[in-house]
Amino acid sequence: xxxxxxxxxxxxxxxxxxxxxxxxxxxxxxxxxxxxxxxxxxxxxxxxxxxxxxxxxxxxxxxxxxxxxxxxxxxxxxxxxxxxxxxxxxxxxxxxxxxxxxxxxxxxxxxxxxxxxxxxxxxxxxxxxxxxxxxxxxxxxxxxxxxxxxxxxxxxxxxxxxxxxxxxxxxxxxxxxxxxxxxxxxxxxxxxxxxxxxxxxxxxxxxxxxxxxxxxxxxxxxxxxxxxxxxxxxxxxxxxxxxxxxxxxxxxxxxxxxxxxxxxxxxxxxxxxxxxxxxxxxxxxxxxxxxxxxxxxxxxxxxxxxxxxxxxxxxxxxxxxxxxxxxx
Amino acid sequence: xxxxxxxxxxxxxxxxxxxxxxxxxxxxxxxxxxxxxxxxxxxxxxxxxxxxxxxxxxxxxxxxxxxxxxxxxxxxxxxxxxxxxxxxxxxxxxxxxxxxxxxxxxxxxxxxxxxxxxxxxxxxxxxxxxxxxxxxxxxxxxxxxxxxxxxxxxxxxxxxxxxxxxxxxxxxxxxxxxxxxxxxxxxxxxxxxxxxxxxxxxxxxxxxxxxxxxxxxxxxxxxxxxxxxxxxxxxxxxxxxxxxxxxxxxxxxxxxxxxxxxxxxxxxxxxxxxxxxxxxxxxxxxxxxxxxxxxxxxxxxxxxxxxxxxxxxx
Numbered sequence: 133x134x135x136x137x138x139x140x141x142x143x144x145x146x147x148x149x150x151x152x153x154x155x156x157x158x159x160x161x162x163x164x165x166x167x168x169x170x171x172x173x174x175x176x177x178x179x180x181x182x183x184x185x186x187x188x189x190x191x192x193x194x195x196x197x198x199x200x201x202x203x204x205x206x207x208x209x210x211x212x213x214x215x216x217x218x219x220x221x222x223x224x225x226x227x228x229x230x231x232x233x234x235x236x237x238x239x240x241x242x243x244x245x246x247x248x249x250x251x252x253x254x255x256x257x258x259x260x261x262x263x264x265x266x267x268x269x270x271x272x273x274x275x276x277x278x279x280x281x282x283x284x285x286x287x288x289x290x291x292x293x294x295x296x297x298x299x300x301x302x303x304x305x306x307x308x309x310x311x312x313x314x315x316x317x318x319x320x321x322x323x324x325x326x327x328x329x330x331x332x333x334x335x336x337x338x339x340x341x342x343x344x345x346x347x348x349x350x351x352x353x354x355x356x357x358x359x360x361x362x363x364x365x366x367x368x369x370x371x372x373x374x375x376x377x378x379x380x381x382x383x384x385x386x387x388x389x390x391x392x393x394x395x396x397x398x399x400x401x402x403x404x405x406x407x408x409x410x411x412x413x414x415x416x417x418x419x420x421x422x423x424x425x426x427x428x429x430x431x432x433x434x435x436x437x438x439x440x441x442x443x444x445x446x447x448x449x450x451x452x453x454x455x456x457x458x459x460x
Numbered sequence: 461x462x463x464x465x466x467x468x469x470x471x472x473x474x475x476x477x478x479x480x481x482x483x484x485x486x487x488x489x490x491x492x493x494x495x496x497x498x499x500x501x502x503x504x505x506x507x508x509x510x511x512x513x514x515x516x517x518x519x520x521x522x523x524x525x526x527x528x529x530x531x532x533x534x535x536x537x538x539x540x541x542x543x544x545x546x547x548x549x550x551x552x553x554x555x556x557x558x559x560x561x562x563x564x565x566x567x568x569x570x571x572x573x574x575x576x577x578x579x580x581x582x583x584x585x586x587x588x589x590x591x592x593x594x595x596x597x598x599x600x601x602x603x604x605x606x607x608x609x610x611x612x613x614x615x616x617x618x619x620x621x622x623x624x625x626x627x628x629x630x631x632x633x634x635x636x637x638x639x640x641x642x643x644x645x646x647x648x649x650x651x652x653x654x655x656x657x658x659x660x661x662x663x664x665x666x667x668x669x670x671x672x673x674x675x676x677x678x679x680x681x682x683x684x685x686x687x688x689x690x691x692x693x694x695x696x697x698x699x700x701x702x703x704x705x706x707x708x709x710x711x712x713x714x715x716x717x718x719x720x721x722x723x724x725x726x727x728x729x730x731x732x733x734x735x736x737x738x739x740x741x742x743x744x745x746x747x748x749x750x751x752x753x754x755x756x757x758x759x760x761x762x763x764x765x766x767x768x769x770x771x772x773x774x
Contacts, residue, residue: 172583177679181577185570185650186591192647193598196606196613203608214612261498272498274765276505281761281768282754283708285728289750290508293515293528293743301511301528333508341773386600393602397710404736419604423611424715433608440605447600451593 204433223434236418248388251332255339263347277337284397291330320411339384346380386450415439516747545748552727559638563645564702571653579661598651632723640716645706660694700764701771704757727753
C-alpha cells in the first residue's frame, strides 16, 4: 500500500497537530492506520458501532431534506416521477401569492408563540407547587405528566368531546357561570386558541418536569438567604429563583416549539381528515394536505422547506448555545 | 434533602410530619391554599380523561341527556360502544404492535451502539463534534420536511418483491407497510436514542473501561462485557420513551399505510377516522376507541412513570 503518499502526508499533519498520542501506529502505511492517525486511535475500530446508525440518520434525515429541497424546485405534481431537469423557485413564489399559505404561516407563528408561553407559565406554576415540600408528590407529578404519554390521536378525541357545542364540559361550565355557549371548534376566530388550550393541557406536565429539575438544582442556601432578607414567597421566586431557571426555560421552550410545529397529528384527528377546522390550518397540516390529498408534491415540498427553515431558526441558535456551554 | 427551607412559615406542619390524621392535621391557611391549588390542577388534568371514560359507557340518550362528566346511570349504561370500538380497532392493536415493538428495540440498540462508538472511544473531539451535532439536530427535524422524499423512496424500493416469500405464505401484501414503518421509525428515532444514551455513557465510570483497555480488550468486547450490562437503566428509559413515541405517532402511518381499510392499518390510523360520519359524531364510540388505543402506552406509563419522566426531561 505504498501508493498512499497523500494519506501519509495527511497523517503527518495530524501528528504535527499534536492530536495523536501513539505515533507507533504508523508502521505499515495501511489505510486503516492512516485513518486512525488522522482521526484518532479508535476511529476505525469504533466505526462499526457508530457508522451504521450515522449513515441511516444521514440518509433518512439529511439526505431526505436535500432531496426535498430538490423536489421543491421542480414542478412535480400528480402521479409519476419528478423532472429534475427544470429547476426554479416557482413553487416559492406561488406560496407567497397563496393566501392560504400566508394564513397558515401566521397561524403557525401564533400557535408557536402562544402555546409555548402559556405552557411554560403553567408548567412553572406546577413545578413550584410540587416543589413546596408537599405530600403525595409522586402522585401529583404522575397525574400532571399523564397526558404527555397519550397519543395526539387520543387527546384529540377527548378534546373534541370537551369542546362539543351542546354537551361538552367546557360549555357546560361556561353556561353554569351564566355565559352563553361558544362554538369552540366551528368559529374560525376561536378555534386556534381552543387548540392551544388543549395542547397546553397535554404538554404542561413536560414543562413541569423540566422546571422541577431546574428548581431542584438550585442550592437551598438561595432560598434561605432570601428568607433571611425577609423576602415574601412571591418575591423570593420572582427575584431569586426564577432568574436561575434560564437554562430550563430555554430547553423547555425549544422542545415545546418543536411540538407546536408538529401539531399535525392533533389537528388531523380532531376532524378525522386532511382539512383542519377553518381558522386552524397551520403549515404542518397544509403541507400534508397539499401532498397527500391534492398531490401537489413540489408545492408541498416548498411548504415543508419553509417549515424546516422555521425550525432551524429556533433550533440552530439553541444548538449553538448548548455547544458553547459544552453540553453537546 | 432538607426541603424545610422551602416552606415559609409552615412550621406547624413541619413539626408534625407524621400526623396520622392526614392532610388536615395542623395545617395553616397557606397549606390549605397550596393543596387546593394542587387539587384544582389535578381536576384540570383528569377531567378530559374522566369525562371520556364515563361517556364511553353511555348509550346515545345518556350521551346527549346527561352531564358529560357524570357517570352513566342504570338505564344509560352500556358496554356496546366498547365492543364496537374493539371490533373496529382490534386488528389495529396487533398491527401497531407488529411495528412498534421491533422498531423500539432496534432503535434503542442502534442508539446505544452509536452513543458508545462516539463517547467511549478515542478519536478526536474535533471530528466527533460534527457527527454528534448531526445526531442532536436530527431530534428536532419536523417530519414534514422529509415526507415527500420518504414516499418517493419507499415507492422506489422493490419491497413487494423482496418480501415475496411472505406473501407466498398467505400474508396480505399490505404488510409491506409494517416493514416500511419499522425502518422509518428506527431511522427517525435514532437521534433521540443516541443522545439519551450519550448523556448516560458520558457519566459512566471510566476506570473499568480503562482497565479493560490496558488488558488489550477490543472495543467490541468492552461493549459486550462492560458497557451493555451497565446500560440496563438507560435501556429502560429509552425503550419506554421510544415505544410511546412510535405507538402514538400518526403521521408516518398516514403516509406509509395510507388508508384505514388496509389490512396492516395501525390503531392510530383507524382511531383517527372512528365515529365520524356525515350523520354526526358518535362520541361514546370515539371515547371507547381512544381508551383502547391508549391502553398500551397508559399501562407502560403507570408501570414506569419514573423512566418516562426521565426520558422526556432529557
